[in-house]
Amino acid sequence: MTLPPTRWELAGERNRGYGETFADRVARGLDVDGEARFLDAMLARGSRVLDVGSGMGRVAAALQARGHDVVATEPDPDLRGQSLATYPGLEVLPHQALALDPAEVGTFDLVALVGNVMVYLGEGTERAVLERVRDLLAPEGRAAVGFHLTPVKAGSRSYPAEEFVADAEAAGLRVVHRFGSYELHEADDEYAVWVLVRA
Template sequence: MSLPPTRWELAGDRNRGYGETFAQRVAEGADVDGEARLLDAIAPRGARVLDVGSGMGRVAAALQARGHRVTATEPDAVLRAQSEATYPELAVLPHEALALDPAEVGEFDVVAVVGNVMVYVGEDTERRVLARVRELLAPEGRAVVGFHLTAVKAGSRTYPPDEFVADASAAGLRVVHRFGSYELHEANDEYAVWVLARD
């Protein structure tokens, strides 16, 4: 079955600055591990972790360095090449969320959908993506989803909290927590970090 183009694909070269920005931050020694610290905190030791839309690999590599068994997936060939160059020890699958087959990859203790992935999925596929996340979660597993609530990035969409919660519920997920950052600031109108579990 063919998949609809993602908003990321449709934005094309307008998104190339993402990888360049984080490459510069990594080179400068900046702290780029906020997401990884939160994911590590909620994961059992040596957890199976799936990073959906792993980008240039910084979150997946940080989790792998902390001893987790990480599966990274990134459909963008340019970002995948950057990931392989920056973190050569990190294997990256060329799949988007809907192309992941739970029968092949198995279940995960933690599924990461961070870095604005949800506001770049294909139009009207949000519930399908969240349903796939649920399929990929182990029974006691949790998903962490983070995105800007308004369309501040090239090609992204505005995704209001009530709509996201409705989509998650329809996909068989429930909200365990909502924060305003990966450092667990209180919820706000700019950015949301959700911790989800199977309903």
């Protein structure tokens, strides 16, 4: 199956600063676990987690260190290489979301698409990705999605809250929570963190 290029791919070199920024933060011992703490609070110990668009691996590695069974997937070869160098115990699949087959990878207690994954998807694939997320959820599973609502990063799209909710509902998902940050701030018009379940 031929998949459309993601906005991340099309942005190319304009996004190289992402990996460098987090590599510097990790090297300096700064806190890079905000998303992982949020996700971990939703999970029983030893839960099965899928981190879609795992980037340089910091969220997946933090969840793995907290005792979860984590599958990470990142299509960008440079970020996969950085992940391997930084977290050698974390295996990272080279797939984008639509290449994940539930028959092959199974289902998950939590599917995470954090760090602006949704606003870097291939054009017009948002609903299809959300449908795939639905199919990857265990019966009582949840999805956590976080992204900037306006395009503040190179190559990203604007994704208004009402459009995301409509796409999620059309994909067979239901919003159960919306926050303004991974520290559970009140919802705002800049960043949104969503918790979804099967409708």
